[in-house]
Ligand code: MG
């Protein structure tokens with residue numbers, strides 16, 4: 001019976017590339033067939049990476065009951081299909097906080113507090129002595145540069161920068177920073193996108209002590225292009241809050257050049273958010289200097305407010 005490898009809903013490049021890189025490795029070392037999969041449409045950024053290195057789009061998988069699965073880039077139940085509890089989780093590769101998924105049987109787990117799941121995957125290849133094919137190395141390289149925001153994110157470690165150099169070598173990419181900037185320009189595209197497209201482009205929900213908190217993030221080379229659309233974003237955030245029964249919805253407009261995020265807040269209790277970041281909101285928004293990472297600089301401060 002095949003094993004499906006996939007990452008979180010609203011797949012980012014780390015999730016898609018992780019499905020590909022883990023499946024290739026597993027198919028080298030295990031008897032059963034590992035199949036790269038995804039839980040939703042890919043982003044323009046991921047499309048850029050797949051096109052650049054000739055990667056194949058993983059299979060869409062929206063139900064996993066009865067399947068054997070291997071997860072990458074999250075262990076939070078809300079980030080998977082509702083029937084994830086009916087699947088058998090064989091393993092996980094991740095770089096986030098430990099989530100609430102449980103297993104009935106022993107599993108393989110590779111979790112490290114570093115910049116990218118694909119950095120962990122690189123270490124798995126090393127561990128098993130398997131050579132990384134050129135195209136997969138290129139895709140892993142871009143996934144790490146995306147997740148670490150070209151090394152600027154506080155989640156980035158020396159391991160990530162070292163692995164990027166080694167992957168660039170294998171992939172034959174000379175100026176990887178230039179290629180990464182090209183990727184972030186693609187990622188920053190907002191033309192033709194509705195407010196809902198923008199709010200959900202990189203959106204995750206968290207269960208914080210029984211409260212649903214949605215946190216979206218737009219990583220852009222210049223967030224000022226969204227200034228004329230902020231009211232529209234707020235209106236849609238209010239709708240999302242109703243539709244999804246959220247306590248709070250946060251949208252981070254992350255400016256990767258200015259290295260900070262504008263935080264937009266719609267909440268039943270804005271005080272919680274003001275306390276979390278030690279700020280006063282002005283018209284439901286504020287600037288968070290130096291904040292680039294949702295997992296390291298946002299979730300760990302918001303979550304304790306719900307304890
Ligand atoms: Mg991710």
Ligand code: MG
Pocket residue numbers: 014015073095115116117147
């Ligand atoms: Mg990741």
Ligand code: MG
Pocket residue numbers: 012146147
């Ligand atoms: Mg990210």
